[in-house]
Amino acid sequence: MQVSHSEDLLIPGYVNPPFITLAFRLLRDGEVAAGKKIVRVYRDWNDISYLALAFETVDGETTRSCRVLLSELLAQGEWLVTGQDGAPPRRTRATYMAFSESGTYTFNITSGEGGGQQGDPGRVAGLVRVERLPANREIVLVERPADGEWRLAGYGPTPSGSGDIDVRVVGGDVYAIGVDDYGVAFVPDLAVQVGQRIRPTQYAGWVYEITEAGRLPAVEPAWWAAQGENPSQPLGSARAIARRYFQPIAHGPVPVEVI
Known part of the structure; x- marks a missing residue:
């Protein structure tokens, strides 16, 4: 996946492809919780060995942002997104998400349904x-x-x-x-x-x-x-x-x- 962490270079005659900026707001049981949380983005379960993107909270709730090539996000359609909270009792969750515009996407690491x-x-x-x-x-x-x-x-x-x-x-x-x-x-x-x-x-x-x-x-x-x-x-x-x-x-x- 093409990712940019800085401003694109301006080269005469070159048209920069469109990027969007992604970040995550990570919750546990629908609420803000202290501690480090991680989101990882994959193409699918069949490609779990290839990590496309990774985000880590900087304040227990939100992650840093990342600029990603929009056409690649759209061509894939849905991406496998996994969330991990290492605080006891440890929790993890996986779901499919689609990204079409810049924003901070909320990801609830547990469903909040407390048992099913x-x-x-x-x-x-x-x-x-x-x-x-x-x-x-x-x-x-x-x-x-x-x-x-x-x-x-x-x-x-x-x-x-x-x-x-x-x-x-x-x-x-x-x-x-x-x-x-x-x-x-x-x-x-x-x-x-x-x-x-x-x-x-x-x-x-x-x-x-x-x-x-x-x-x-x-x-x-x-x-x-x-x-x-x-x-x-x-x-x-x-x-x-x-x-x-x-x-x-x-x-x-x-x-x-x-x-």
Whole structure:
């Protein structure tokens, strides 16, 4: 992974690729705790021998920042992130995270659930159609128990338009929310891959899906709407097609198969 710890050199004729700045705020059981904590970033479990990034707290809560090549973060998509707290009793946690913009990302080294996931295991059948065609969407399921305090029951994708999503429920009504891909905000000279979505800085209802890999232009272009057969158009040295962004839509209550 390409990392920069200092300002890029200015060389005539050379265009510096876009970097973003990452840092972490590390919690334990959802709270700030004293002591050193470490976050390590890997590509996947299959590449656990190759450490991509490492962050260590400087005050028990936050880490120093690191500048990372944005195109590499986006090309990978999700990264395996592990957290470690050596204070007794020692704790560790691993999850997948995606990074698309500069910021300080909060990482809870323990789930805060004190002994396991809450609720009975269940399953919800997800089925998504967009303009009458099957669509892959992220489905988020929330539950309203008898006490009225909303809780997250589960989430998952619908590859090819359908899929079973695992949930944990406590006897309340469950509602499903379908979320479209909002894309990454336009960044000049960003290297992009096929399938990535780019969002104009002044959003007007459309996102742009990359159909040929390349690099975004140095200046934000005049964006276009889908017309006719919606052919791809140049976007810097890449090409893209316009896609309408569909705002989240919810259904419910939905039936849950308790396992």
